[in-house]
Amino acid sequence: MTARLTVVHTVGERVAVHADGTEILSYVHRPDPEPYESRKPYAHPVRTLAGNLVTGYRPNDHRWHKGIQMTASHLSEQNFWGGNSYLTGKGYQRVPERVGRMRHDGFTRIDATDDRVDLAEDLTWISHGEEEWAREERTLAVHSVRPADGAWALDWTIRLTNIRAEPLHFGSPTTAGREMAGYTGLHWRGPRDFTDGQILTPAGPATDRDTMGAPAADVPWIAFTTEHDDIDAHSTLVFAHAPENSGPAAVHPSHWFVRSASTPTVAFSWAFFEEFELAPRASFFYRYRVVVADGAWDAARVGKYLDGLGW
Numbered sequence: 457m458t459a460r461l462t463v464v465h466t467v468g469e470r471v472a473v474h475a476d477g478t479e480i481l482s483y484v485h486r487p488d489p490e491p492y493e494s495r496k497p498y499a500h501p502v503r504t505l506a507g508n509l510v511t512g513y514r515p516n517d518h519r520w521h522k523g524i525q526m527t528a529s530h531l532s533e534q535n536f537w538g539g540n541s542y543l544t545g546k547g548y549q550r551v552p553e554r555v556g557r558m559r560h561d562g563f564t565r566i567d568a569t570d571d572r573v574d575l576a577e578d579l580t581w582i583s584h585g586e587e588e589w590a591r592e593e594r595t596l597a598v599h600s601v602r603p604a605d606g607a608w609a610l611d612w613t614i615r616l617t618n619i620r621a622e623p624l625h626f627g628s629p630t631t632a633g634r635e636m637a638g639y640t641g642l643h644w645r646g647p648r649d650f651t652d653g654q655i656l657t658p659a660g661p662a663t664d665r666d667t668m669g670a671p672a673a674d675v676p677w678i679a680f681t682t683e684h685d686d687i688d689a690h691s692t693l694v695f696a697h698a699p700e701n702s703g704p705a706a707v708h709p710s711h712w713f714v715r716s717a718s719t720p721t722v723a724f725s726w727a728f729f730e731e732f733e734l735a736p737r738a739s740f741f742y743r744y745r746v747v748v749a750d751g752a753w754d755a756a757r758v759g760k761y762l763d764g765l766g767w
């Protein structure tokens with residue numbers, strides 16, 4: 457039995473998805489006011505079926521962290537992550553002229569049934585100098601909303617096409633010289649009560665050190681479970697790569713950026729250790745899944761649930 461889904465689209469602002477009356481996802485496409493935070497659409501708040509919050513928004517340590525959002529920390533010397541830029545030999549610097557943005561050009565599809573919601577969105581990646589660099593076709597799908605499991609799933613895809621006359625170079629702080637800081641790509645920031653939460657992999661409980669930089673080919677999913685403040689409840693988030701993300705069709709091997717201490721964060725990094733190039737008119741495609749669950753799940757339960765969903 458699945459929960460009944462409803463959609464509220466506030467034009468120019470956001471699309472909200474409700475499950476049996478509880479708002480579980482708000483996808484915000486209204487431009488943010490602060491250019492330095494790299495204005496782009498994001499998903500926040502994201503909640504469990506019980507209504508518990510599992511995303512953070514503009515934390516005081518990183519104001520540009522906003523729920524779940526697509527990013528690119530190093531893209532041909534532009535920063536589509538937001539905030540300070542890591543410069544080779546100089547460390548983190550405030551360089552506003554490096555910070556780009558992602559423009560919401562419109563939804564090509566908003567389909568909603570009682571048990572599934574699909575969004576298809578067109579975006580343009582724009583440099584700080586207002587040059588259009590890339591076109592993105594993005595989809596979000598809310599599905600498998602099952603109260604009996606206490607969980608629901610969000611699938612997120614990106615197809616990015618280089619519209620410049622020259623190649624785009626994708627990297628990360630690590631490719632610029634900062635050790636084990638390969639963040640880029642789809643990024644989740646958790647709220648404060650996810651700090652020091654338990655990390656899980658298919659092999660069982662793990663730590664930041666175990667998972668930071670791990671290849672997706674070896675670790676297809678990462679889970680994060682925590683006990684909330686204020687309420688007597690636990691929540692679990694699962695982050696999973698689609699099989700093709702590590703296959704020969706992928707533009708570049710994927711790795712994990714995982715941090716539980718101080719800044720609860722997971723990123724599906726597409727350029728952790730090495731840069732890759734996207735030629736003019738060329739495209740790449742990635743597919744991701746985020747499972748939002750009530751309760752403290754263990755690795756066996758996560759694995760069984762993901763096997764049951766399939767791709």
